[in-house]
Amino acid sequence: MNSAVITSGLSAALDYTTPLLCACLAGLWSERAGIVDIALEGKLLVAAFAAAVAASASGSAYIGLLAGILASLALAFVHGYAAIDRNGNQIVSGAALNMVASGLTALVGNAWYHHGGRTPPLAGAARFRGLHLPGSAALAHVPWIGPLYAQVISGHALPVYAALALVPITAYVLKATRFGLRLRAVGENPAAVDNAGISVRAMRYAGVAMCGLYCGIGGTYLSVAANAGFLRDMTAGTGFIALAALVFAKWRPWPALATCFVFGLLNAIADRLQGLVLPGLGKVPVQAVQALPYLATVILLSGFIGAAVAPRASGVPYIKARA
Amino acid sequence: MSPRQRALAEAVLVPLATIGFAFLVSGLVVLIIGENPLIVARLMIAGSLGSSEGLGYTLFYTTDFIFAGLAVAVAYQAGLFNIGADGQAYVAGLGVTLMAIALPGLSPWLLLPLCVGAGAGAGALWAFIPAWLQARRGSHIVITTIMFNWLATDLMSYLLVNVLRPKGDMQPESAALPAGARMPAFSHVARAFGLNLTPTPLNGAFILALLAAFGVWLWLFRTRSGYGLRVAGVNRRAAAYAGISASAMIIVAMLVSGALAGGVAVNEVMGSQGRLLIDFTSGFGFVGIAVALMGRGHPLGVVLAGVLFGMLYQGGAELAFDVPAVTRDMILVIQGLVVYFAGALEGLFRARIRALLAGRAAAVVAS
Numbered sequence: 001m002n003s004a005v006i007t008s009g010l011s012a013a014l015d016y017t018t019p020l021l022c023a024c025l026a027g028l029w030s031e032r033a034g035i036v037d038i039a040l041e042g043k044l045l046v047a048a049f050a051a052a053v054a055a056s057a058s059g060s061a062y063i064g065l066l067a068g069i070l071a072s073l074a075l076a077f078v079h080g081y082a083a084i085d086r087n088g089n090q091i092v093s094g095a096a097l098n099m100v101a102s103g104l105t106a107l108v109g110n111a112w113y114h115h116g117g118r119t120p121p122l123a124g125a126a127r128f129r130g131l132h133l134p135g136s137a138a139l140a141h142v143p144w145i146g147p148l149y150a151q152v153i154s155g156h157a158l159p160v161y162a163a164l165a166l167v168p169i170t171a172y173v174l175k176a177t178r179f180g181l182r183l184r185a186v187g188e189n190p191a192a193v194d195n196a197g198i199s200v201r202a203m204r205y206a207g208v209a210m211c212g213l214y215c216g217i218g219g220t221y222l223s224v225a226a227n228a229g230f231l232r233d234m235t236a237g238t239g240f241i242a243l244a245a246l247v248f249a250k251w252r253p254w255p256a257l258a259t260c261f262v263f264g265l266l267n268a269i270a271d272r273l274q275g276l277v278l279p280g281l282g283k284v285p286v287q288a289v290q291a292l293p294y295l296a297t298v299i300l301l302s303g304f305i306g307a308a309v310a311p312r313a314s315g316v317p318y319i320k321a322r323a
Numbered sequence: 324m325s326p327r328q329r330a331l332a333e334a335v336l337v338p339l340a341t342i343g344f345a346f347l348v349s350g351l352v353v354l355i356i357g358e359n360p361l362i363v364a365r366l367m368i369a370g371s372l373g374s375s376e377g378l379g380y381t382l383f384y385t386t387d388f389i390f391a392g393l394a395v396a397v398a399y400q401a402g403l404f405n406i407g408a409d410g411q412a413y414v415a416g417l418g419v420t421l422m423a424i425a426l427p428g429l430s431p432w433l434l435l436p437l438c439v440g441a442g443a444g445a446g447a448l449w450a451f452i453p454a455w456l457q458a459r460r461g462s463h464i465v466i467t468t469i470m471f472n473w474l475a476t477d478l479m480s481y482l483l484v485n486v487l488r489p490k491g492d493m494q495p496e497s498a499a500l501p502a503g504a505r506m507p508a509f510s511h512v513a514r515a516f517g518l519n520l521t522p523t524p525l526n527g528a529f530i531l532a533l534l535a536a537f538g539v540w541l542w543l544f545r546t547r548s549g550y551g552l553r554v555a556g557v558n559r560r561a562a563a564y565a566g567i568s569a570s571a572m573i574i575v576a577m578l579v580s581g582a583l584a585g586g587v588a589v590n591e592v593m594g595s596q597g598r599l600l601i602d603f604t605s606g607f608g609f610v611g612i613a614v615a616l617m618g619r620g621h622p623l624g625v626v627l628a629g630v631l632f633g634m635l636y637q638g639g640a641e642l643a644f645d646v647p648a649v650t651r652d653m654i655l656v657i658q659g660l661v662v663y664f665a666g667a668l669e670g671l672f673r674a675r676i677r678a679l680l681a682g683r684a685a686a687v688v689a690s
Binding site for chain 1 (some may be wrong): 352355356357404406452456460461462463465466467469470471473474477478480481485609612613616647648649650652653654655656657658659660661662663666667668669670671
């Protein structure tokens with residue numbers, strides 16, 4: 001295998017990682033605040049749709065990003081209302097919003113554009129293009145580092161770098177700020193936070209809002225950067241793999257990056273394996289590679305190799321004791 | 324109003340209020356895309372009930388939704404959220420197909436029950452692993468059943484593309500099922516009695532679905548083990564105190580749930596398509612969530628909600644011919660809204676209606 005195959009594979013893996021990472025960190029924010037969210041998929045989908053619509057109408061990818069984030073936030077708050085204000089079942093609410101998102105984007109997309117849910121193709125400034133990071137040309141000939149920098153790290157669209165930047169930001173805010181500490185406390189022991197005079201409701205809404213924001217970036221990436229428009233159900237399970245990655249990362253930001261990159265790499269490998277014959281093994285089934293994240297998560301959840309423990313109060317409505 | 328009457332009124336009014344709200348919001352969506360919701364509603368009712376053909380298709384879809392709804396409802400009664408009915412139904416299709424292809428020459432009297440059993444067994448097997456992991460290892464069944472849905476997708480697409488597809492066939496689908504494994508269609512049976520019905524895919528699986536609903540009711544509400552399952556669903560500790568093993572109940576509930584989901588495969592593969600197609604479940608396992616929540620986990624409620632969703636699916640298919648802007652995705656929106664209102668906001672609706680009923684009772688007492 002030559003180095004060009006490796007660098008292009010790694011570069012593709014980084015592209016696959018981006019929406020996954022956004023959704024995974026989004027789920028992390030929500031669950032660390034005590035709100036289980038299985039509607040990451042739905043949020044990615046409405047964000048992708050709204051972003052493509054706004055970008056095609058305005059001709060600006062940035063307007064698209066804004067619309068994607070707003071749409072995702074709207075869905076996040078619908079979930080927040082059921083989960084936080086109404087003590088509703090969070091799993092049920094999430095399942096409902098996935099259906100609504102899938103149906104609504106296809107329905108409205110078809111009614112507006114008459115192309116089976118496809119939005120008009122985006123071109124030029126309406127799309128996020130690959131950025132050439134400073135010095136990538138100069139460094140290209142340095143052995144090892146050069147190709148890695150010029151062909152793997154450089155050349156991606158803005159949301160890719162935004163997603164990567166979210167990892168240290170999430171890690172820092174959750175670990176080292178007062179806001180982050182309170183948010184985590186709300187996911188572990190809301191009664192203690194309440195007793196300290198801090199609003200559980202506000203902190204949980206903050207977690208839900210962060211979840212909406214991150215999914216908005218991830219969804220926008222799908223339709224305005226990775227592809228030139230929206231296709232119905234284009235998320236194709238990304239939100240669910242993100243859920244798996246979240247369990248795998250044990251609800252922590254840096255392991256989330258590592259897990260999402262490994263899952264992204266699996267996708268890139270699956271792409272390149274189409275029709276490849278390995279000596280002794282025969283033709284490698286693409287589906288086997290695609291199934292690996294799901295299989296690995298089930299095995300991890302079964303507790304045979306290490307344990308994955310969710311935030312203690314996640315999924316549990318907080319009902320304030322009345323005096 | 325006696326407490327019993329009030330409970331009954333609540334059981335009827337809460338689902339009606341939630342579906343009413345879901346229709347209201349969907350009507351707004353229809354308005355936004357520039358169509359008239361009243362015309363849309365009229366076309367859907369005419370399309371689903373207005374002809375023997377429409378009715379046949381409505382009941383055909385109803386069959387799928389009763390099975391899927393019962394699958395979710397049985398798990399729900401045991402306190403479990405089975406989001407994996409779709410994957411269980413999909414793998415059940417494999418069970419049906421393998422049995423039918425293995426014994427092609429068998430008399431239908433033997434082959435039909437064997438195929439139904441193979442479907443139920445395969446569905447139960449696919450549900451067993453998440454159930455066992457929940458009962459013995461404490462793995463969250465929601466996450467594992469989601470993962471098993473995707474594993475089913477990958478497994479089945481591998482098998483259909485590489486193993487089951489007949490040589491020279493371009494489509495990823497199995498060979499046709501032998502005639503003895505085909506569920507008799509209603510229109511065929513009717514013709515034998517001299518009745519000339521427009522052929523629809525409505526088949527014997529519809530009767531099986533009604534029998535299954537009755538059986539589930541009998542089991543849940545009239546037997547000791549069904550009672551134990553419901554106790555374990557409401558309060559695991561109370562169940563343990565009464566000598567009921569919660570982990571045994573988890574496994575039993577999920578086995579039955581997966582087997583019931585297999586009914587979707589019976590209706591689709593044996594009753595309609597006659598071969599195993601890729602993604603033949605079309606997300607019907609998720610419709611089961613809406614049906615079970617609207618039917619409040621009760622078999623009778625599931626049957627009624629199943630008919631309603633059958634009407635929506637058939638009406639939606641007809642509607643797409645007359646009003647091209649409103650595609651069948653509209654039904655997915657309604658379905659999601661029903662799950663949201665009847666499931667996630669159930670407490671809100673119940674509290675309002677309870678207050679309303681109590682207010683009326685108080686007014687009667689005052690007068």
